Amino acid sequence: MSQIQIRPTIATDLLRLMAFDHSATSESVWQLELRRETGQVNAVFREVRLPRSISVTYPHNQYALADDWVNRSMMYTALVGKDPAGYISLSERGAASVAWVVDLVVDAPQRRRGVGSALLAAGQAWAESRSHRRLILELQSKNLPAIHLAQKFGYEFCGYNDQYYINQDVALFFAKVYK
Numbered sequence: 001m002s003q004i005q006i007r008p009t010i011a012t013d014l015l016r017l018m019a020f021d022h023s024a025t026s027e028s029v030w031q032l033e034l035r036r037e038t039g040q041v042n043a044v045f046r047e048v049r050l051p052r053s054i055s056v057t058y059p060h061n062q063y064a065l066a067d068d069w070v071n072r073s074m075m076y077t078a079l080v081g082k083d084p085a086g087y088i089s090l091s092e093r094g095a096a097s098v099a100w101v102v103d104l105v106v107d108a109p110q111r112r113r114g115v116g117s118a119l120l121a122a123g124q125a126w127a128e129s130r131s132h133r134r135l136i137l138e139l140q141s142k143n144l145p146a147i148h149l150a151q152k153f154g155y156e157f158c159g160y161n162d163q164y165y166i167n168q169d170v171a172l173f174f175a176k177v178y179k
Helices: 011-018 062-069 115-129 144-152
Strands: 004-008 024-037 040-056 074-080 083-093 098-106 134-140 156-161 171-177
Touching (some): 004 115, 011 062, 011 083, 024 144, 040 156, 074 115, 098 115, 115 134, 115 144, 134 144, 144 171
Antiparallel strands (some): 004 074, 074 083, 083 098, 134 171
16 A cells, blocks of 8 residues: 555646545444433434445535635645545634544545555644644534544544534534643
């Protein structure tokens, strides 16, 4: 396998990145269960195995990605050989010294080869170099491969937002705190 190179995204990458297969396949989901009891609402997530694999559609408008990327604080592209294999986009939000991973996408033929890990490591290094105290990943509750990647890197579940995405999916938030 070719070595993975990570570099800042350049304008000529954008069309190729937009053409990636942004969907994911999952055999399990994090299911949200809300329990309303006297004066309390309890939210419980549990991993539920599905009877068959599902295709998880990307929660952002794929045709507006280039317009959205203009507003990102940083974006990296992973190359395998000379070909783009994945990308990560990060956004600095507010004065709380927090950075968010908004997009973390690996093209389908390059998945499970370390590209996502290399991109996430580059995003973490960027956040640390900018003195951010926390890096937050926003993930769909149906995207179990991304959830497992976050957990592998030591991110901890820190919240959710029901009907967060345009397709009404639940967003899960995982954070990693730095010194």
